[in-house]
Amino acid sequence: MALPSARLRTRLFDIELQSPFVLGSGPLSYDGHGMIRAHKAGAGAVTTKTIRDDPADNPFPHMAVAGRDSMVNAEKWSDISGEAWVGSEIPRAKDAGVVVIGSVGHTPAEAEHWVSRVDEAGADIIELVSYQEATLVPMIRHAKSVSRKPVLAKLSPNWPDPFASAKAALAAGADGLTAMDSLGPALRIDIATARPLLGGSRGEGWLTGSAIKPIILGHVARIAAAMEAPIVGIGGVMTAEDAVEMLMAGADAVGICTAPLLKGIEWITKLNDRLEALLEKLGYASIAEVSGAALANLRGPEDMEKFGFRFDPGLCTSCGACVRSCAYESRTLEGKAMSVDERTCRYCGLCSSVCPTGALTLER
Ligand SMILES: Cc1cc2nc3c(=O)[nH]c(=O)nc-3n(C[C@H](O)[C@H](O)[C@H](O)COP(=O)(O)O)c2cc1C
Structure with a gap:
């Protein structure tokens, strides 16, 4: 594996990342082996599939494309047990040098069961994720009371006011934000059979990839302009240009899930190479320098000058x-x-x- 260049190395909290790309929680981090593959391809950190009390039973099928570079999915949380994660999979990834973000969901009771165990298993960062906004705050409070590891709160674009959710998460003690989860409910229909493409309840799934990028960028920029906390910006980053946009909007690290799913895990190596070349061309010496670069330009009044x-x-x-x-x-x-x-x-x-x-x- 060719190591990403010095320009791409960055820090999230006090943790050194070999590149700003963070593999988001999803199918590619289904276990320790998947996490090690992502690390070897050049991911700066890798998020576990979300750990809950019971392994998920996923409907068939549960992933389909939705236009160019976008997907719908009805995949639930991890289909392997929490015991397997803390007993073997997180330690295996840590032994291989992976920076591990342990994703724990989705209720306060499950946070009580898993946060300290995920921490003890070696996770560098804890990420808390919930389907409901109201449960995130008690999950954060619990995590901060039992773990000294940095806590990321994952926000959903489906909540009524993600800006307010971000504020509430930080006020409850979260150290940073993962912005954001997939958008929905979303639907695709097979017109030959009039059946939904996905096998989930009502055929519904969640939209990710290119189609959601402008929405996620909008939320990231609003949050970054008002709050100091580190942000992992995730949603629709498929190319190095997308990554620069996400960083300029105020992200400190760039999450990816759909891109390596559709293009293969080796896509992360290409993203690193292309980001390095693009930053050089644009004249940025580091990730820190490009992070938030657009924020000053987003504060002005409406532009009424004809061009x-x-x-x-x-x-x-x-x-x-x-x-x-x-x-x-x-x-x-x-x-x-x-x-x-x-x-x-x-x-x-x-x-x-x-x-x-x-x-x-x-x-x-
Ligand atoms: C098939 C699939 C499964 C996912 N599973 C999880 C999960 O278990 N936990 C979670 O927090 N996010 C999950 N996500 C959401 C991603 O981590 C990410 O927030 C979202 O896909 C947006 O990023 P992207 O556009 O780069 O894919 C999943 C996404 C996909 C596509």
């Missing part, structure tokens, strides 16, 4: 996407001759946003 367009005919392929996407019929393209009717253009920006080659950009 100009820059057009580079050398990059234009005459694909016509800019013309087709103009709701106001303001843009015309003849060959590579571009023009815009300034009387009807509303400066919405969509034409440049859909340009696949960067030929049409905004001057702001």
